[in-house]
Amino acid sequence: MQRPLTESKALLTDLYQLTMAQSYWQHRVMGTATFSLFVRRLPEERGYLVAAGLEDVLEYLEGLRFEPADLDYLESTGIFDPSFLEFLSRLRFTGEVWAVPEGRIVFAQEPILEVTAPIIEAQLAETYIINQVQLQTMVASKAARCVWAARGRGLVDFSLRRTHGTDAGLKVARCCYLVGFEGTSNVLAGRRYGIPIAGTMAHSYIMAFPSELEAFRAFAESFPDRCVLLIDTYDTLEGARLAAQVARELEARGHHLRGVRIDSGDLLELSRQVRAILDEAGLGYVRIVASGGLDEYQIEELVEAGAPIDSFGVGTRMGVSADAPWLDMAYKLVGYEGRPALKLSRGKASLPGEKQVYRLYTDDLMREDILALRQEAVPEGEPLLERVMAEGRALRPHPPLRELRQRFQEEFRRLPQPYKELQPRASYPVRLSAALEALERRLTRELTSQRRPLGES
Incomplete structure (x- = not known):
């Protein structure tokens, strides 16, 4: 008989997170680790991404705990050491999070958030964090493109019936409103998030x-x-x-x-x-x-042709981000016990160390971003990542959705038009600081030398 799901989300993870956690625990690998969440490369025809999903991540981390029913199930699998399950029964998230606030614009390789915590806590959180931030950032970015294409005409989210599950339907409605949609047909989203409902x-x-x-x-x-x-x-x-x-x-x-x-x-x-x-x-x-199978491409065509349409109902293609239905998002270890770490896998390399993104402006428009080590100072740059959680507790109440909506509108106003286009002809400039670039080179050189075959000089 299938057991009903409880409110606990501790098991909403991949098995290997738990098996790694047991091995960490058994071998006393319990030090402090930092993991960085970022998108390796933007999807084709995307000039930017809109950060979203942080509220759900912080709520998850604050509530992370294994309930008795969770532990009973894990015991029934025959995989786990009973003593490790006892350890899990006491586990709570005690770490800190630095994050780009929701509604801000980010680009490839830039950390959307970084988690620092005892390695088991940080490792167990990976699956849920990617699940929430990947979906919401992807959809918010797609919806923002629809708002741009509509050129001031109203937009309503009609996507619920074809989103990939009910949770996705709620998050789609929230993200659409965050970036400028007028409302949603999703009644529960209206109640939960205070979004105007329409139909x-x-x-x-x-x-x-x-x-x-x-x-x-x-x-x-x-x-x-x-x-x-x-x-x-x-x-x-x-x-x-x-x-x-x-x-x-x-x-x-x-x-x-x-x-x-x-x-x-x-x-x-x-x-x-x-x-x-x-x-x-x-x-x-x-x-x-x-309405009827619309997304930003059809909306732009209609608007540019002068169609006397006052508003658009946007559903399936937006709700599943049909032309870019996933992001190449990764959550990688970048430091352990004060030691910076990086991955060298071909096509999946990562950058070492705790980081900060500094944004530079010219005439109140974004000019370039500098990806730096967190302790670096870039006096002319605006730091994007903020410390939002410490000792497992959010440092401040999450902003209301209307405030996030205003934040995005101001942020989007400062994005130069070439990067707003549906088919951008250039990539927004993001460069590494001298210190980060030097650290990456040094670690790459050290790791490469360690991997040389015996007898190779």
């Missing part, structure tokens, strides 16, 4: 009535002050004419039709024809909403 109707609603006009009238009667009619179930232009008729009926009762939605067909041509029908009926205030 219209499905084609099934129209089809359930004897006629399209009766369906429109019924919905307008139920929601006279927030009525948006879906007009493409049968014939879009005829649907627009019927919507205009219902709009005039609403006006006679002291209400106004809020909008019409087109969910299929040639959205450019249909939106022009629908706009003409509404305007001829004196309904210039009725908004046109477009």
